Amino acid sequence: MVFFIYKKTMIMxxxxxxxxxxxxxMSLLGVYLNIYDRYTALLVFxxxxVGAYLTxxxxxxxIQ
Known part of the structure; x- marks a missing residue:
């Protein structure tokens, strides 16, 4: 059971x-293709x- 939870967190x-x-x-590619400048890419990333971390x-x- 503990291993299963550990495995699930590893997958996460x-x-x-x-x-x-x-x-x-993607943000690096956007800068390379001049879709948006560095600061916008940094802000978006x-x-x-942060959103992905909170999610x-x-x-x-x-889940636990």
Whole structure:
């Protein structure tokens, strides 16, 4: 049972890192293609990563 919960949190962490990596790549690609400037990309990435962190925290609390 404990291992199952641990495995679930590990999957959550992996998903979180995957999402953050994808978002970082997207913001870097946006800067490279001049869709938006660096500061806008930083702002978007920061807000989305904070949102993803809070969502993961909330999911972790509700699943356990």
């Amino acid at each position: 962490h992996i998903l979180e890192m995957l999402i953050l990596t994808i978002l970082a790549a 920061t807000s989305i990563s 993961a925290k909330w999911l972790k609390k509700n």
